[in-house]
Amino acid sequence: xxxxxxxxxxxxxxxxxxxxxxxxxxxxxxxxxxxxxxxxxxxxxxxxxxxxxxxxxxxxxxxxxxxxxxxxxxxxxxxxxxxxxxxxxxxxxxxxxxxxxxxxxxxxxxxxxxxxxxxxxxxxxxxxxxxxxxxxxxxxxxxxxxxxxxxxxxxxxxxxxxxxxxxxxxxxxxxxxxxxxxxxxxxxxxxxxxxxxxxxxxxxxxxxxxxxxxxxxxxxxxxxxxxxxxxxxxxxxxxxxxxxxxxxxxxxxxxxxxxxxxxxxxxxxxxxxxxxxxxxxxxxxxxxxxxxxxxxxxxxxxxxxxxxxxxxxxxxxxxxxxxxxxxxxxxxxx
Numbered sequence: 001x002x003x004x005x006x007x008x009x010x011x012x013x014x015x016x017x018x019x020x021x022x023x024x025x026x027x028x029x030x031x032x033x034x035x036x037x038x039x040x041x042x043x044x045x046x047x048x049x050x051x052x053x054x055x056x057x058x059x060x061x062x063x064x065x066x067x068x069x070x071x072x073x074x075x076x077x078x079x080x081x082x083x084x085x086x087x088x089x090x091x092x093x094x095x096x097x098x099x100x101x102x103x104x105x106x107x108x109x110x111x112x113x114x115x116x117x118x119x120x121x122x123x124x125x126x127x128x129x130x131x132x133x134x135x136x137x138x139x140x141x142x143x144x145x146x147x148x149x150x151x152x153x154x155x156x157x158x159x160x161x162x163x164x165x166x167x168x169x170x171x172x173x174x175x176x177x178x179x180x181x182x183x184x185x186x187x188x189x190x191x192x193x194x195x196x197x198x199x200x201x202x203x204x205x206x207x208x209x210x211x212x213x214x215x216x217x218x219x220x221x222x223x224x225x226x227x228x229x230x231x232x233x234x235x236x237x238x239x240x241x242x243x244x245x246x247x248x249x250x251x252x253x254x255x256x257x258x259x260x261x262x263x264x265x266x267x268x269x270x271x272x273x274x275x276x277x278x279x280x281x282x283x284x285x286x287x288x289x290x291x292x293x294x295x296x297x298x299x300x301x302x303x304x305x306x307x308x309x310x311x312x313x314x315x316x317x318x319x320x321x322x323x324x325x326x327x328x329x330x331x332x333x334x
Contacts, residue, residue: 002026002059004104006093007046007066009033011181012110012174012213016063019214028055030066046089053096059104061221062164064093067110067152071273074141086152094159103163106221109156113172113206113233113284115149118142120202123237125287126170126229142276153229165227167220172233172284175304176210177312186247187312189256195248196256198264201241204283206233209298209308216286219294231286236300240278243301250305 003020005013008029017039021027027039030052034041044052046066056062066089068081090109097107116124117132124130132138133146153168175183189195208216216232238246248256259267261279268275286294298304 001061002028004028004030004055004059004062006030006044006062006064007089008063009035009041010065011176011178013065015174015176015178015210016214016217028059030055044092046085047092049092049096049099053099056093056096056100056104058100058102061106061108062093062097062104063108063110063217064090065110066090066093070145071277073269073272074144074274079144083148083151086148087155090152090155091159094156094161097161097164098159103161105165107156107161107164107166108217108220109153109166109168111153111156111168111170111229112145112149113170113231113282114145114280115153115170116282116284118203118281119283120204120281123283123285124231125285126231127287129231129284139276141274142280145276145280165224167227168229169217169220170229170231170233170284171213172206172208172231172237172282174210174213175207175308177308177315183308184312186244187251187309190244190247190251190253193253193255194257194259195244195253196258197241197244198259198278199240199261201239201258203240203279203281204237205240205243205301206237206282206284207243207301207304208232208234209296209304212296212298215297216289216294219289219292223292226288226292230288231284232289233284233286234296234299234301234304235285235290237283237285238301246302247305247309250302250309 003025005017008017009031017027017029021039029041030044031041032046034043042052042055068085070082072078097104115131117130118135133143173182220226244256264275264278
């Protein structure tokens with residue numbers, strides 16, 4: 001099988017490339033900054049059609065993951081870069097697929113669970129979920145995130161690909177033990193004693209174990225009846241306070257210092273990021289995946305956290321200094 005990962009040089013792309021490469025598949029990563037990897041890496045500018053489009057020809061799966069990191073302050077310049085990097089790369093990939101003489105069988109397009117509303121009352125699935133952006137009292141930065149998600153999906157939906165099945169993946173946070181990923185960041189908070197309640201602690205955390213993310217992608221590839229919007233999230237999102245408690249228990253730390261909302265605002269500003277990443281309630285479930293018969297190996301967070309911390313301890317080089325990771329669809333699907 002030939003798998004093309006556009007913008008696949010970040011954490012999520014590396015998780016997928018490693019899996020498919022180890023399976024013996026032909027893996028091609030499209031990257032603006034090619035580095036030597038065990039799989040082929042081809043340069044592209046993520047915006048315009050070029051010689052890279054030859055890799056699309058005859059591919060079994062094209063997965064577009066490109067997008068500027070959202071782990072930043074939402075200045076005017078950053079907002080423009082975040083939006084354009086997603087829309088322009090999606091248009092480029094879509095145009096390459098539409099023009100291919102041997103069209104790929106499947107286009108997997110990254111999207112984000114952040115498209116759903118900030119809410120506590122019920123989970124968001126594909127059929128009944130409430131899209132965000134108009135919640136009473138929601139900060140402007142939160143509306144920006146949902147606007148980006150809608151524009152991202154609109155760019156994919158506007159391109160006709162009648163010979164290629166299209167799936168829009170609304171992913172929750174993908175948890176892997178790789179250095180620099182979202183799990184590494186959250187675990188760092190626990191390790192330094194800051195793994196307590198953030199704000200009210202009521203906000204829901206949606207997540208998916210990297211094993212289940214890979215399995216879900218493979219399931220979608222193998223089930224041609226599935227197309228359109230697909231949520232990719234574990235079936236049991238939980239409030240932040242419970243999420244962090246389970247992670248502390250997995251790591252072996254009893255207490256975590258709580259952070260009120262004002263402290264979160266100051267802390268994220270100092271770190272050059274946005275409080276939405278912590279304070280927005282993301283309660284998302286994978287309704288269509290479950291209905292299709294998919295079953296999660298890690299459906300609940302305590303078991304997932306135990307596995308991830310064990311792997312982090314065994315795989316991570318702790319001699320390296322901590323670096324705040326890139327997020328967005330290189331590390332934290334939004």
